[in-house]
Amino acid sequence: MIELVFILITLLxxxxxxxxxxxxxxxxxxxxxxxxxxGIISAxxxxxxxxxxPPRLLFVIIPSALYVIYFYKKLHLQKxxxxxxxxxxTLRLPVEIVLYRLFLKGKIPVIMTYKGWNFDIVIGxxxxxxxxxxxxxxxxxxxxxxxxxxxxxxxxxxxxxxIGMLSAPSPxxxxxxxxxxxxxxxxxxxxxxxxxxxxxLLSHLLSLKYFKNKDKAS
Numbered sequence: 001m002i003e004l005v006f007i008l009i010t011l012l013x014x015x016x017x018x019x020x021x022x023x024x025x026x027x028x029x030x031x032x033x034x035x036x037x038x039g040i041i042s043a044x045x046x047x048x049x050x051x052x053x054p055p056r057l058l059f060v061i062i063p064s065a066l067y068v069i070y071f072y073k074k075l076h077l078q079k080x081x082x083x084x085x086x087x088x089x090t091l092r093l094p095v096e097i098v099l100y101r102l103f104l105k106g107k108i109p110v111i112m113t114y115k116g117w118n119f120d121i122v123i124g125x126x127x128x129x130x131x132x133x134x135x136x137x138x139x140x141x142x143x144x145x146x147x148x149x150x151x152x153x154x155x156x157x158x159x160x161x162x163i164g165m166l167s168a169p170s171p172x173x174x175x176x177x178x179x180x181x182x183x184x185x186x187x188x189x190x191x192x193x194x195x196x197x198x199x200x201l202l203s204h205l206l207s208l209k210y211f212k213n214k215d216k217a218s
Contacts, residue, residue: 002101003188009091009098010035010191013199016091020084020203021075030067035195042190048182055170060190064198071202077210082146085203086131089153092124095196107183109167109176117163119156123149147211150204157201164193 014031021027038060041047047056077085099118102108114121126149134141167176168184183189 002098002105005094006098006191007188009094010188010195013088013091013196016084016088017199017203020077020081020088020206021071022078022081024075026074027071031195034063034067035191038190038194039187042187045186047185047190050169050185051171053171055168055172057165057168057170057185057190057193060194061165064194068198068202068205072205072209075206076213077206079210082207082210083131083134085207086127086134088200088203089123089127090131091196092120092200093128094124095192096121096124102183102189103179106179107186107189108164108181109179111163111176112160112167112181118160120160123153123156143211143214147208150207154201154204157197157204161193161197 014028014035017031018024018027047060049056096114096118099108100113100115103110103113103115110116112118130141130149133139163175164181164184166172166174167181169180169182173180184192
Protein backbone atom coordinates (compact mmCIF):
# COMPACT_ATOMS: atom_id res chain seq x y z
CA MET A 1 0.00 0.00 0.00
CA ILE A 2 2.73 2.47 0.95
CA GLU A 3 4.49 1.68 -2.32
CA LEU A 4 1.39 2.55 -4.34
CA VAL A 5 0.94 5.79 -2.40
CA PHE A 6 4.49 6.82 -3.17
CA ILE A 7 4.13 5.98 -6.87
CA LEU A 8 1.03 8.17 -6.93
CA ILE A 9 2.93 11.03 -5.26
CA THR A 10 5.66 10.68 -7.88
CA LEU A 11 3.19 10.77 -10.76
CA LEU A 12 1.39 13.78 -9.26
CA UNK A 13 4.67 15.68 -8.96
CA UNK A 14 5.35 15.08 -12.66
CA UNK A 15 1.80 16.07 -13.62
CA UNK A 16 1.98 19.32 -11.64
CA UNK A 17 5.36 20.24 -13.15
CA UNK A 18 3.91 19.54 -16.59
CA UNK A 19 1.02 21.93 -15.87
CA UNK A 20 3.40 24.52 -14.42
CA UNK A 21 5.51 24.34 -17.58
CA UNK A 22 2.53 25.40 -19.68
CA UNK A 23 1.97 21.80 -20.85
CA UNK A 24 5.47 21.51 -22.26
CA UNK A 25 5.57 18.12 -24.00
CA UNK A 26 9.32 17.92 -23.44
CA UNK A 27 8.71 17.74 -19.68
CA UNK A 28 6.20 14.91 -20.11
CA UNK A 29 8.36 12.92 -22.53
CA UNK A 30 11.52 13.27 -20.46
CA UNK A 31 9.98 12.26 -17.14
CA UNK A 32 8.11 9.34 -18.71
CA UNK A 33 11.43 8.05 -20.04
CA UNK A 34 13.37 8.80 -16.84
CA UNK A 35 10.71 7.20 -14.66
CA UNK A 36 10.80 4.02 -16.74
CA UNK A 37 14.61 3.81 -16.73
CA UNK A 38 15.01 4.39 -12.99
CA GLY A 39 12.06 2.13 -12.18
CA ILE A 40 13.39 -0.81 -14.20
CA ILE A 41 16.94 -0.48 -12.86
CA SER A 42 15.70 -0.03 -9.29
CA ALA A 43 13.41 -3.06 -9.51
CA UNK A 44 16.37 -5.27 -10.47
CA UNK A 45 18.11 -4.39 -7.19
CA UNK A 46 21.13 -2.74 -8.80
CA UNK A 47 21.19 0.11 -6.28
CA UNK A 48 21.24 -2.29 -3.31
CA UNK A 49 24.92 -3.10 -3.74
CA UNK A 50 26.09 -1.31 -0.59
CA UNK A 51 29.81 -1.82 -1.21
CA UNK A 52 29.96 -0.38 -4.72
CA UNK A 53 32.28 2.59 -5.13
CA PRO A 54 31.27 5.12 -6.21
CA PRO A 55 27.82 4.52 -4.64
CA ARG A 56 25.45 3.48 -7.41
CA LEU A 57 22.84 5.96 -6.28
CA LEU A 58 25.11 8.67 -7.70
CA PHE A 59 24.10 7.46 -11.15
CA VAL A 60 20.63 8.72 -10.25
CA ILE A 61 21.62 11.86 -8.36
CA ILE A 62 24.03 13.27 -10.97
CA PRO A 63 21.62 13.00 -13.95
CA SER A 64 18.90 14.46 -11.72
CA ALA A 65 21.06 17.48 -10.92
CA LEU A 66 21.77 17.95 -14.63
CA TYR A 67 18.13 17.86 -15.69
CA VAL A 68 17.22 20.35 -12.93
CA ILE A 69 19.77 22.76 -14.45
CA TYR A 70 18.45 22.07 -17.98
CA PHE A 71 14.79 22.68 -17.16
CA TYR A 72 15.62 25.70 -15.03
CA LYS A 73 17.22 27.32 -18.08
CA LYS A 74 14.63 26.06 -20.55
CA LEU A 75 11.33 26.83 -18.82
CA HIS A 76 9.97 30.37 -18.67
CA LEU A 77 6.92 30.61 -16.46
CA GLN A 78 3.96 32.93 -16.36
CA LYS A 79 2.24 34.26 -13.26
CA UNK A 80 -0.53 31.65 -13.54
CA UNK A 81 2.05 28.84 -13.43
CA UNK A 82 3.03 29.75 -9.86
CA UNK A 83 -0.16 28.09 -8.65
CA UNK A 84 1.05 24.68 -9.88
CA UNK A 85 4.57 25.24 -8.55
CA UNK A 86 3.07 25.93 -5.13
CA UNK A 87 0.85 22.84 -5.47
CA UNK A 88 3.96 20.69 -5.94
CA UNK A 89 5.05 21.55 -2.41
CA THR A 90 1.79 20.29 -0.92
CA LEU A 91 3.06 16.81 -1.83
CA ARG A 92 5.78 17.21 0.78
CA LEU A 93 3.20 16.52 3.47
CA PRO A 94 2.22 13.03 2.20
CA VAL A 95 5.90 12.35 1.54
CA GLU A 96 6.55 13.00 5.23
CA ILE A 97 3.83 10.50 6.14
CA VAL A 98 5.39 7.92 3.82
CA LEU A 99 8.82 8.52 5.35
CA TYR A 100 7.44 8.05 8.84
CA ARG A 101 5.83 4.76 7.79
CA LEU A 102 9.16 3.66 6.34
CA PHE A 103 10.84 4.50 9.64
CA LEU A 104 8.32 2.31 11.49
CA LYS A 105 9.17 -0.49 9.05
CA GLY A 106 12.88 -0.07 9.84
CA LYS A 107 13.79 1.16 6.37
CA ILE A 108 14.95 4.70 7.21
CA PRO A 109 16.34 6.32 10.36
CA VAL A 110 14.26 8.55 12.61
CA ILE A 111 16.44 11.55 11.69
CA MET A 112 14.88 11.44 8.20
CA THR A 113 11.38 11.97 9.60
CA TYR A 114 9.56 14.93 11.13
CA LYS A 115 10.50 13.48 14.53
CA GLY A 116 14.13 13.96 13.63
CA TRP A 117 15.87 16.55 11.45
CA ASN A 118 13.40 16.65 8.60
CA PHE A 119 11.56 20.00 8.56
CA ASP A 120 9.86 19.49 5.21
CA ILE A 121 6.53 18.99 6.95
CA VAL A 122 6.56 22.73 7.68
CA ILE A 123 6.87 23.57 3.98
CA GLY A 124 4.25 21.00 2.99
CA UNK A 125 1.75 22.31 5.54
CA UNK A 126 2.32 25.99 4.76
CA UNK A 127 2.07 25.25 1.03
CA UNK A 128 -1.44 23.90 1.60
CA UNK A 129 -2.39 26.97 3.65
CA UNK A 130 -0.97 29.34 1.04
CA UNK A 131 -2.79 27.51 -1.73
CA UNK A 132 -6.11 27.68 0.13
CA UNK A 133 -5.55 31.37 0.87
CA UNK A 134 -4.80 32.13 -2.78
CA UNK A 135 -7.86 30.22 -4.03
CA UNK A 136 -10.41 31.66 -1.61
CA UNK A 137 -9.21 35.25 -1.30
CA UNK A 138 -8.09 35.69 -4.94
CA UNK A 139 -5.36 37.92 -3.52
CA UNK A 140 -1.79 37.91 -4.79
CA UNK A 141 0.73 36.80 -2.19
CA UNK A 142 3.57 39.19 -1.47
CA UNK A 143 6.66 38.56 -3.59
CA UNK A 144 9.00 39.22 -0.68
CA UNK A 145 7.24 36.64 1.46
CA UNK A 146 7.16 34.02 -1.31
CA UNK A 147 10.83 34.59 -2.12
CA UNK A 148 11.78 34.03 1.54
CA UNK A 149 9.48 31.01 1.76
CA UNK A 150 11.12 29.41 -1.27
CA UNK A 151 14.61 30.04 0.06
CA UNK A 152 13.69 28.44 3.39
CA UNK A 153 12.18 25.53 1.47
CA UNK A 154 15.47 24.99 -0.39
CA UNK A 155 17.41 25.06 2.88
CA UNK A 156 15.10 22.46 4.47
CA UNK A 157 15.31 20.32 1.33
CA UNK A 158 19.11 20.42 1.34
CA UNK A 159 19.16 19.36 4.99
CA UNK A 160 17.11 16.21 4.41
CA UNK A 161 18.91 15.36 1.15
CA UNK A 162 22.26 15.51 2.95
CA ILE A 163 20.95 13.37 5.80
CA GLY A 164 19.47 10.89 3.35
CA MET A 165 22.73 10.51 1.43
CA LEU A 166 24.91 10.20 4.54
CA SER A 167 22.58 7.65 6.16
CA ALA A 168 22.27 5.41 3.10
CA PRO A 169 24.39 2.23 3.33
CA SER A 170 27.50 2.84 1.24
CA PRO A 171 31.25 3.33 1.67
CA UNK A 172 30.56 7.03 2.40
CA UNK A 173 27.88 6.46 5.04
CA UNK A 174 28.32 8.69 8.10
CA UNK A 175 24.96 8.52 9.92
CA UNK A 176 22.33 6.08 11.23
CA UNK A 177 24.37 2.89 11.23
CA UNK A 178 21.83 1.21 13.54
CA UNK A 179 18.94 1.80 11.11
CA UNK A 180 20.26 3.09 7.78
CA UNK A 181 18.35 4.55 4.87
CA UNK A 182 17.81 1.38 2.83
CA UNK A 183 14.44 2.44 1.37
CA UNK A 184 16.02 4.87 -1.09
CA UNK A 185 17.88 1.93 -2.67
CA UNK A 186 14.67 0.03 -3.33
CA UNK A 187 11.80 0.32 -5.81
CA UNK A 188 9.76 2.54 -5.86
CA UNK A 189 11.44 4.75 -3.26
CA UNK A 190 14.41 5.39 -5.53
CA UNK A 191 11.99 7.80 -7.20
CA UNK A 192 12.52 10.09 -4.20
CA UNK A 193 16.05 11.20 -5.23
CA UNK A 194 15.41 10.54 -8.93
CA UNK A 195 12.15 12.43 -9.44
CA UNK A 196 10.36 13.89 -6.40
CA UNK A 197 13.23 15.78 -4.76
CA UNK A 198 14.54 17.24 -8.06
CA UNK A 199 11.05 18.41 -9.04
CA UNK A 200 10.57 20.02 -5.62
CA LEU A 201 13.93 21.77 -5.97
CA LEU A 202 13.15 22.81 -9.54
CA SER A 203 9.82 24.29 -8.48
CA HIS A 204 11.59 26.43 -5.88
CA LEU A 205 14.19 27.59 -8.39
CA LEU A 206 11.62 28.36 -11.09
CA SER A 207 9.61 30.43 -8.62
CA LEU A 208 12.70 32.42 -7.65
CA LYS A 209 13.53 32.82 -11.36
CA TYR A 210 10.06 34.23 -11.98
CA PHE A 211 10.42 36.74 -9.13
CA LYS A 212 13.85 37.76 -10.42
CA ASN A 213 12.52 38.38 -13.93
CA LYS A 214 9.55 40.25 -12.48
CA ASP A 215 11.90 42.58 -10.57
CA LYS A 216 13.88 43.26 -13.75
CA ALA A 217 10.73 44.07 -15.71
CA SER A 218 9.41 46.50 -13.10
